[in-house]
Amino acid sequence: MLKKRIIPCLDIDNGRTVKGINFVGIRDAGDPIELAKRYVDEGADELVFLDITATVEERKTLSKLVEKISKEINIPFTVGGGIKSLEDAKLLIRAGADKISVNSAAVSRPLLVKELADELGSQCIVVAIDTKLIDKQWKVVIHGGRTETDLLAINWAQQLAQHGAGEILLTSMNSDGTKNGFALDITKQVSNKVNIPIIASGGAGNPKHFEEVFTNTRASGALAASIFHFNEISIPTLKKYLANQNITVR
Amino acid sequence: MIAIVKYNAGNIKSVQNAVENLGYECIITDRPEELFVADKVIFPGVGEASTAMRHLRQSHLDEAIIRLRQPVLGICLGLQLLCKESEEGNTSCLGVFNTTVKKFPPKDLVPHMGWNNFSTVNNSEILAGIELNDNMYYVHSYYAENCDNTIASCNYIHNFSSIMQKDNFYATQFHPEKSGKIGMKLLNNFLNLES
Numbered sequence: 001m002l003k004k005r006i007i008p009c010l011d012i013d014n015g016r017t018v019k020g021i022n023f024v025g026i027r028d029a030g031d032p033i034e035l036a037k038r039y040v041d042e043g044a045d046e047l048v049f050l051d052i053t054a055t056v057e058e059r060k061t062l063s064k065l066v067e068k069i070s071k072e073i074n075i076p077f078t079v080g081g082g083i084k085s086l087e088d089a090k091l092l093i094r095a096g097a098d099k100i101s102v103n104s105a106a107v108s109r110p111l112l113v114k115e116l117a118d119e120l121g122s123q124c125i126v127v128a129i130d131t132k133l134i135d136k137q138w139k140v141v142i143h144g145g146r147t148e149t150d151l152l153a154i155n156w157a158q159q160l161a162q163h164g165a166g167e168i169l170l171t172s173m174n175s176d177g178t179k180n181g182f183a184l185d186i187t188k189q190v191s192n193k194v195n196i197p198i199i200a201s202g203g204a205g206n207p208k209h210f211e212e213v214f215t216n217t218r219a220s221g222a223l224a225a226s227i228f229h230f231n232e233i234s235i236p237t238l239k240k241y242l243a244n245q246n247i248t249v250r
Numbered sequence: 251m252i253a254i255v256k257y258n259a260g261n262i263k264s265v266q267n268a269v270e271n272l273g274y275e276c277i278i279t280d281r282p283e284e285l286f287v288a289d290k291v292i293f294p295g296v297g298e299a300s301t302a303m304r305h306l307r308q309s310h311l312d313e314a315i316i317r318l319r320q321p322v323l324g325i326c327l328g329l330q331l332l333c334k335e336s337e338e339g340n341t342s343c344l345g346v347f348n349t350t351v352k353k354f355p356p357k358d359l360v361p362h363m364g365w366n367n368f369s370t371v372n373n374s375e376i377l378a379g380i381e382l383n384d385n386m387y388y389v390h391s392y393y394a395e396n397c398d399n400t401i402a403s404c405n406y407i408h409n410f411s412s413i414m415q416k417d418n419f420y421a422t423q424f425h426p427e428k429s430g431k432i433g434m435k436l437l438n439n440f441l442n443l444e445s
Binding site: 001002003004005040045070071074075076094095096098120121122123124166167195196197218220221250 | 360385433
């Protein structure tokens with residue numbers, strides 16, 4: 001049986017792991033390679049690295065970091081942050097990333113997703129959707145949460161699936177960093193509407209939250225950052241809990 | 251020396267890293283003469299079947315691969331290209347394994363992405379120390395139907411070929427290089443086979 005995936009996310013700023021609340025108030029959380037190795041040992045099913053500042057200068061730093069990571073770990077990992085073109089994506093894939101994640105650039109130019117999928121294969125194209133509840137509607141927000149758009153998350157997700165996205169990483173900005181649980185309603189809506197895997201993100205604070213998202217939605221995986229970085233929940237403890245609740249994990 | 255077949259398909263860096271981490275030297279090459287003299291050959295692949303076959307034909311790697319006599323390991327698309335034909339782009343493939351590659355029906359999420367265990371496992375050197383409940387990492391939208399060459403199967407929507415073997419040809423639908431310790435065990439079993 002296919003297992004539900006537990007995915008630690010490492011937000012990278014200038015080569016370090018950081019974490020904020022509602023996308024701001026960043027604090028240092030350690031060396032990304034050391035953290036990555038720890039998570040692999042603990043049984044993480046995949047890793048996600050997001051370069052949260054992603055300037056041109058840092059792009060080179062990032063591809064070097066990706067090369068180092070790929071030598072050290074033997075589980076799949078996704079790299080994202082500031083990817084705007086096929087060339088950006090290829091640079092990271094050549095450095096050893098298994099999947100790349102695009103976000104704002106796909107909203108600006110949806111055909112980018114199709115170009116990436118045609119050239120690199122859908123299996124390595126993750127599209128990240130950051131969503132926020134605005135006037136009772138889950139809208140897509142871009143530029144690290146700084147810009148609101150008129151797009152509805154649900155429509156955008158369907159469009160992405162048609163363009164060949166292999167997977168959607170769905171982050172609720174309302175929940176991110178709050179530790180009050182995943183945004184179950186929008187995760188459920190999106191995962192019911194599209195036939196590609198959805199990774200739920202934002203708001204995990206305890207094992208029960210993971211159980212809720214796997215029980216109430218079709219999410220294939222759940223992503224979290226600070227609770228793992230700061231040892232509030234360990235991955236083995238979380239997986240044991242989920243297995244006891246009859247959720248199939250590795 | 252381990253040779254990794256170089257063509258247009260996907261990220262082969264992680265395969266190289268895995269082989270090197272297990273203590274073997276390896277080269278990445280598209281030259282048939284280098285493939286013929288290698289101790290083992292790994293035929294990786296992610297991407298689209300018809301495009302991949304076109305690249306293999308253009309570089310005459312299609313003829314070279316089926317003539318190899320040392321142990322060969324196809325991975326993911328590599329497994330599918332070693333089959334007779336694929337529904338993906340209606341592609342005629344290398345024909346080592348006597349089976350057809352089909353697209354998963356949309357009865358569940360496609361691609362089949364993530365960690366899955368086996369539904370059947372036969373005895374094989376390459377499976378030494380690997381058990382039914384061990385999980386490997388899969389990511390694919392097409393699958394090879396079970397056949398005489400299937401030595402382990404996996405269940406997602408259907409039972410399908412997870413590992414195949416015929417003579418010196420081995421292949422896995424999952425990515426051993428991305429399947430943690432247990433994947434590395436399988437890869438090590440392959441690298442330890444007698445050439």
